Amino acid sequence: MSEIVRLEEVTKNFGHIKALRGIDLSFTKGQKTSLLGPNGAGKSTLLKIIATQMVPSSGQVWIMGDDAHQNRIEAKKNIGVVGHRSFLYDELTVLENLRFYGDFVNVIEPEYDRVLEVTDIEHWRDIKTGHLSYGLRKRADISRALLGNPSILLLDEFFAGLDQETSVALTEYMHKLEEQTIIATSHTPELINSFCDRSVLIRGGLIEKEVQLR
């Protein structure tokens, strides 16, 4: 299996607080990994470093064989991020939001239909995202993250604030994404592990346990 993401001795300090204390991890193509751990374990920090939104204090991140923090623009083209807060603008419709983000990855028109179809949100494409329910908004956010067909999908606190029904529906969408390497954080393992094939437990900025789920 080809390696898509590799972390070498990644650390991150916020003043005297050590959020990550030397993480070594690798992720292969199509692999779906859950990063579990209590609040403050360093999961979101790790995702932000992989997404090249945060600079590590030391260590290296390799994405598709390139040093991600030396080639941030190229790395970002391969990464879709769904944060626990939506990246969508309330005043824009779902399609306008997708077009805004899609313009940065040179998306062609049929791609919008494809990503809207993946999360079954075509019906709401012309509705302002400020008028959508939390679950629909999350689906629109996943569609946004899938623009340009990125190889890596980073999902931060993916099920936070979602009801059971929507969470189950979203896990079904995740099953459809066979091509993408998915790295998802959560502190509720039940749902996230239903679509992941590996689970990594992080505690105090260190990897405590790694479990192969299937």
Place this chain on the structure above:
Amino acid sequence: MSENTLSYALKLARKDLIVELRRPHELLSIIAFTLSSIIVSSFSWRTILILDPLVISAAMWVVIFFASILVLTTSFAREIDRGTIDGLRSLPCQPFAVLAGKMIYGMITLVLVLVSLIFSSLLFLNLSASLIPGLLLIFTIGAIDFALMGSMMSAVLMYSEGKNLLLAFLFFPVSVPILLPGIQAGAKILAGEPFMALMPEIRLLFAFMLAVIAASMTLFQEIFLE
């Protein structure tokens, strides 16, 4: 700035303008503030027959200064508050494109305010229409300076608690290099001095603009990435 960076900046500015126009209460309240400031000045000066051009120029710059605070305090703060800043960070473009987008948005918004300021001044301060080109020129350069510097300040302060209050306080000292030559140049235009008499002030305003652009290009990436 590369062609790509400029094109991404324009896309970002376009998005901000659409968002702003779909919730126009902020822009309209800034324009209302501009109009009412000029009308109040007109009431208070009605008994003075010959007003010093410096006073009129200073009053107009005060309006632009406060309008700039209102426009620019929200530019990055709102992205932080609504959580979309991480969306901007995830964009595959130079970080400077994001700042440049905010700067362009700030410039366009301030120019709209400026147009309302100049036309209300013509009506309520009895300024001559022949002064419009000169005033537009000098206030537009000043508004661009405010937009550049205010966007950068807004970015610097975006992670701080009470960022809106801090920006309002810190905006004044860093605006002095715009306000001093701007007020002088405005007064010269109102006094009917020739265009060449404005050159020292215009040079200062352009020098400040270049300094802010250089500082932004160097520092913004460090500010933007966590």
